[in-house]
Amino acid sequence: xxxxxxxxxLLVIIGVVFLLNALNVITFDFFSFAGWWTIFLIAPxxxxxxxxxxxxxxxxxxVIGVALFLRERDIDFKGYLLPGVLIVLxxxxxxxxxxxxxxxxxxx
Numbered sequence: 298x299x300x301x302x303x304x305x306x307l308l309v310i311i312g313v314v315f316l317l318n319a320l321n322v323i324t325f326d327f328f329s330f331a332g333w334w335t336i337f338l339i340a341p342x343x344x345x346x347x348x349x350x351x352x353x354x355x356x357x358x359x360v361i362g363v364a365l366f367l368r369e370r371d372i373d374f375k376g377y378l379l380p381g382v383l384i385v386l387x388x389x390x391x392x393x394x395x396x397x398x399x400x401x402x403x404x405x
Contacts, residue, residue, distance in 0.1 A: 332369030338362030356385070 317323045342359035349355070360382070367374045 331371075332366040335362045335366040335369065338365065351389070356389075 314323070338358055339362035342355045342362060345352070345355040346359070364374065364378070
């Protein structure tokens with residue numbers, strides 16, 4: 298399915314939800330939860346990851362978006378941030394080397 302179709306389907310679904318909310322068929326308030334604006338950081342990072350794969354830039358954007366979202370929700374993550382970053386960096390280095398090993402092995 299092309300990106301235009303997926304985007305079009307998402308727009309139709311969002312439009313229907315807003316219309317049903319305006320008609321009082323359902324109760325939906327998108328802006329009622331704290332940190333709703335962080336979606337503008339998290340969504341592009343996830344979309345970029347799905348299109349281009351995991352890169353340093355989209356991981357940084359995702360981490361910043363999630364960190365700001367947790368801060369808006371009054372969830373204390375400060376004690377977990379450094380260990381989490383170290384674990385993710387270690388796994389990414391391991392996976393990159395592991396993938397490089399299989400590419401070299403596959404070519405031989």
